[in-house]
Each structure stands twice: as C-alpha cells, then as structure tokens.
Amino acid sequence: MDPRVKAAIENAVKTEPFAQALGMELLELDEDHSIVEMTYIPEKMDNIYRRAHGGAVFALIDEAFETVCQTDGTIAVALNVNVTYVSSPEPGARLRAEAVQVNRTKRTALYDIRVTDQEGRLMATCQALAFRTGKPIPFLD
Secondary structure, eight states: OOHHHHHHHHHHHHHOHHHHHTTOEEEEEETTEEEEEEEOOHHHHBOTTSSBOHHHHHHHHHHHHHHHHTTTSEEEEEEEEEEEEOOOOOTTOEEEEEEEEEEEOSSEEEEEEEEEOTTOOEEEEEEEEEEEEEEEOTTOO
16 A cells, blocks of 8 residues: 555544544554544433444444545545444443455445454444545545
C-alpha cells in the first residue's frame, strides 16, 4: 500500500467529525484489511430499549468499510451493505469492526466485515459491496 495513501486515510479518520463524535479509532490499515474500534457508551448510543442502537453498530461497520475501500487511492462508494445483528454489546464494551476484502474487479469490491467485543464475542456480520469510481481520493496531499 502506498504510504501517502495510508497516511491520508489515517488523517482523514482523525479529522472526520462523525468518526470523532462516536470516538472511532483506526487501528490497522492495509490494502485488503482495516480495523476500526470504538467504545459503546450507552448514554450516547442506546436505542429506546436501552440497548446498543443498530445505527451505532452500523456506523462502526461503515467506517471500517469506508477506510478499506479507499486503500488503492481512489474513491469507492457503497452499492449494497447487508448487516446481520447477532448480539448486543454490554455497556462500556470495546467494539472492533474488521473489514477484509473478498474480491475486487475494475469497478466493484466485496468485503466481509465482523464486529466483535473485547472478549471476541460476535456482535454483527456484514457483507458490503463497493463501486470503485477510479477517481483519486480528494484528501490525498
């Protein structure tokens, strides 16, 4: 992976308002792999049932998807994202979304994404398909 692209994506996540609002942290990034973590904070992320809001878990999935999709230095956008919620995290759990590229063509890329807690318990699984535009990422210096 081009070190300039990696640095640009890492910096983009550090300054992205949405990622920062949820306390997301990009831990690993390479051409076919991304790991993003956040802590589940019930006061900010609960639904009406006092459990983790699916949108909070989806946001973590989407951040891992977003980062791994751009690793070739070009813009990729979501075509389809299919999430299966398996379990709800406990308050204060450290959630990890790990995205792995399964297949890539000139125009699309397919990823498997798993969300686990700090004990390795499965919270959600996802299969996501991206459209690869071929246009350079705009935040590459």
